[in-house]
Amino acid sequence: MFRFSTGKLFFTLLTLVSPACTIARAQQQAQQSAPSTAPAHSYPRMAGYVGILHPIVTFSSEGTVTNFDTYYIVGMPTGINIWKSPKIGFSAEFVPLVRAENGSSRMANFLFHPGILVTLAPGLTFAGRAAFETAGRYGFTPVLNKIVKKNKNSGYFVAVPVPFRFGNGHPASVTVGFQFGITF
Structure with missing residues (x-):
């Protein structure tokens, strides 16, 4: 291995x-x-970003689980976007996830999240991502991303990721999350 x-x-x-x-x-x-x-801008064009991710609620056949209830999970997505044109691009995202529970914390998972970017409207982007987790799960994540404040060399964004996960002996699940960050 x-x-x-x-x-x-x-x-x-x-x-x-x-x-x-x-x-x-x-x-x-x-x-x-x-x-x-x-x-x-000239193309291809590269941009980086960093953010904070909060999974809010997860649904599966085992039931509904909410973050902030008995534990807290937070992620720090960091990525690079390569725009081929103003309308389409590629993104590689890396997300360490930390879990805090019962007075202690640990890195619970690491996610590799490559995908395609499609501009839907000025400042509104759809990201369709594949998902590969060190916890043994895999799947895909559609994400809607909106730039809420644009500066000369950076922008602040909010996003709603909806991860679908499978494998590793667990039932299929879907999560709704909230992410915010800065792109540069």
Whole structure:
């Protein structure tokens, strides 16, 4: 079985993220030095984001479970979007999830969440994501994302993810969540 040590995982993530940040910085500098008649964005275009995710309620054949009741789960989605055009793009999202319960906390799960992005209207995006969890579950997550405040080099967003999960000896489930964050 293929396993990552913490050091190897950190090095791998650093190796992937560092060039992406350098490319994004170079694109931003090129746009700032371009004449003012240049279009707002050239494509392909890269953007990063970070946020906070709160699963609210989960439904399955075992019953309904709500976050904030006997435990609290929070995630920190971090991702990179690569826009091919103003209408369509690809996204890779990484989400560590922490569970607090009975006075202690632990990292409960890690989610790899690649997907496609489709612009529905200015500032409104649909993300269709595949889902692969270290807890052994898999599935898909449709997400509606809305930019609520746009600045020159960043934007604040809110999103409603609806994860569908299967596998690992558990019944199929669907969750409704709330996410907010910043894109840059």
